[in-house]
Amino acid sequence: MLVLKTAHLKGLDQFMAGLRQRNPHETEFHQAVEEVVESVMPWYLQHEEYRKARILERVVEPDRVLSFRVTWETDDGDIEVNRGWRIQFNHTLGPYKGGLRFHPTVDQSVLKFLAFEQIFKNSLTGLPMGGAKGGANFEPKGRSDREVMRFCQSFMSELHRHIGEDVDIPAGDIGVGSREISYLFAQYMRMQNRWAGVITGKSLAYGGSAVRTEATGYGCVYFCENMLNHVGSSLSGKTVAISGSGNVAIYAAEKALQMGAKVVTLSDSGGFVFIKDGLNEAQLKFVRQLKEQRRGRISEFAERYKAVEFHPSARPWGVNCQIAMPCATQNELDAKDAKTLCGNGVMAVSEGANMPLTAEAAHLFAERKVLHAPGKASNAGGVAVSGLEQSQNSQRISWPREEVDRRLQTIMFEIHQQCIQHGAEIGHVDYVTGANIAGFKKVADTMLAYGVV
Ligand code: NDP
Numbered sequence: 001m002l003v004l005k006t007a008h009l010k011g012l013d014q015f016m017a018g019l020r021q022r023n024p025h026e027t028e029f030h031q032a033v034e035e036v037v038e039s040v041m042p043w044y045l046q047h048e049e050y051r052k053a054r055i056l057e058r059v060v061e062p063d064r065v066l067s068f069r070v071t072w073e074t075d076d077g078d079i080e081v082n083r084g085w086r087i088q089f090n091h092t093l094g095p096y097k098g099g100l101r102f103h104p105t106v107d108q109s110v111l112k113f114l115a116f117e118q119i120f121k122n123s124l125t126g127l128p129m130g131g132a133k134g135g136a137n138f139e140p141k142g143r144s145d146r147e148v149m150r151f152c153q154s155f156m157s158e159l160h161r162h163i164g165e166d167v168d169i170p171a172g173d174i175g176v177g178s179r180e181i182s183y184l185f186a187q188y189m190r191m192q193n194r195w196a197g198v199i200t201g202k203s204l205a206y207g208g209s210a211v212r213t214e215a216t217g218y219g220c221v222y223f224c225e226n227m228l229n230h231v232g233s234s235l236s237g238k239t240v241a242i243s244g245s246g247n248v249a250i251y252a253a254e255k256a257l258q259m260g261a262k263v264v265t266l267s268d269s270g271g272f273v274f275i276k277d278g279l280n281e282a283q284l285k286f287v288r289q290l291k292e293q294r295r296g297r298i299s300e301f302a303e304r305y306k307a308v309e310f311h312p313s314a315r316p317w318g319v320n321c322q323i324a325m326p327c328a329t330q331n332e333l334d335a336k337d338a339k340t341l342c343g344n345g346v347m348a349v350s351e352g353a354n355m356p357l358t359a360e361a362a363h364l365f366a367e368r369k370v371l372h373a374p375g376k377a378s379n380a381g382g383v384a385v386s387g388l389e390q391s392q393n394s395q396r397i398s399w400p401r402e403e404v405d406r407r408l409q410t411i412m413f414e415i416h417q418q419c420i421q422h423g424a425e426i427g428h429v430d431y432v433t434g435a436n437i438a439g440f441k442k443v444a445d446t447m448l449a450y451g452v453v
Pocket of ligand 1: 172246335
């Protein structure tokens with residue numbers, strides 16, 4: 001046992017040293033790879049066929065990294081230049097699939113971490129999708145609709161030649177919601193002179209799927225309910241802290257309310273709101289309008305409701321809660337936050353965002369045996385319904401809302417089962433290990449079957 005553990009640590013250290021050397025300065029990418037390799041290494045070392053085929057070395061090398069200039073004009077006639085990317089990481093299981101992020105913090109490291117995660121997330125859904133991610137270091141906040149439109153048109157003028165309904169199908173992510181998807185899709189049609197289901201997250205009027213907007217947040221809550229049911233509990237009556245107030249956070253809050261939980265926080269990059277009595281439906285409607293239509297700040301929510309407190313420049317993890325759902329961005333919950341949450345008796349952490357925990361925070365939850373669902377499992381509902389949108393587009397049909405929601409619930413249940421299958425320990429499920437091994441195994445087996453390519 002000790003010999004195996006030493007071999008595992010040595011293997012991990014050597015592997016990570018090589019990866020860091022080959023990909024200098026890409027810290028988010030290193031973090032995402034280490035999290036996966038740390039979980040799969042003991043299992044990987046027992047499988048000579050994978051080692052001989054160098055599956056790990058191959059899977060961390062993207063198929064290709066596309067980077068391009070995006071030039072556009074402001075309303076005042078100034079010329080702006082941004083950088084756009086599409087990382088087509090791995091298409092072993094199907095056409096490349098993954099969102100586009102527009103945010104000033106976007107760089108190659110962030111997109112490589114997201115694309116890498118996406119490979120295993122997509123594998124867990126059971127749908128035929130490879131892993132990709134893209135975006136630009138563009139800040140849509142504070143820009144007019146026309147400026148965002150011109151940016152999207154310029155971005156797609158290059159991207160269109162690299163995507164296609166059987167090649168690569170982007171979707172939204174931070175800063176890319178239904179407004180941006182519409183501009184991007186229209187430009188694709190203009191460049192190609194054809195309608196194709198080449199982007200998901202489209203509006204219902206032109207080929208979108210029911211429940212796609214809600215899918216990531218709803219799926220995160222369904223996954224959490226599965227984890228709680230597995231230990232004989234449920235969300236009903238639990239106090240939930242949510243971070244973010246974008247697409248994922250809003251629909252996680254909506255589903256948590258529907259399931260009888262009490263949601264006590266939401267946030268944005270300006271701070272968090274504490275809703276002592278729990279968010280109610282009227283308040284949720286207000287937040288949706290504030291964020292989706294007016295693109296306002298979460299502080300305005302506290303200005304509107306006297307019982308809601310605003311805490312500027314702070315994160316919500318100090319609030320008493322049994323369930324934490326980080327739904328904003330990467331590394332938004334660190335070891336100090338994790339200690340505070342454990343001290344306050346947190347039972348479960350269900351990640352809506354991608355890699356929202358620092359490595360130290362994740363290790364702390366593992367030591368304390370807190371139920372911790374990694375994003376590649378708990379936020380897979382978004383890409384799963386994107387996959388269903390592709391199926392509907394291919395067949396030129398659209399399924400009713402109940403049908404899509406039923407399929408989403410089944411997919412989240414099955415992801416949970418896969419995590420148990422590969423992560424069960426005596427009296428506890430290690431969801432991080434379970435998700436990583438289950439996601440990795442399918443990709444590795446298929447790569448073996450393909451031979452040396
Ligand atoms: P949105 O752009 O709709 O919302 C993002 C939210 O996070 C906003 O409230 C934003 O606040 C906040 N936020 C962003 N960056 C920071 C930061 N540095 N510090 C504090 N708050 C921040 O994005 P989504 O809701 O779509 O995405 C949220 C997360 O979920 C991301 O990690 C994304 O990758 C992940 N995800 C999304 C999926 C989807 O279907 N949309 C699918 C799977 C995962 P502000 O407005 O002030 O910037």
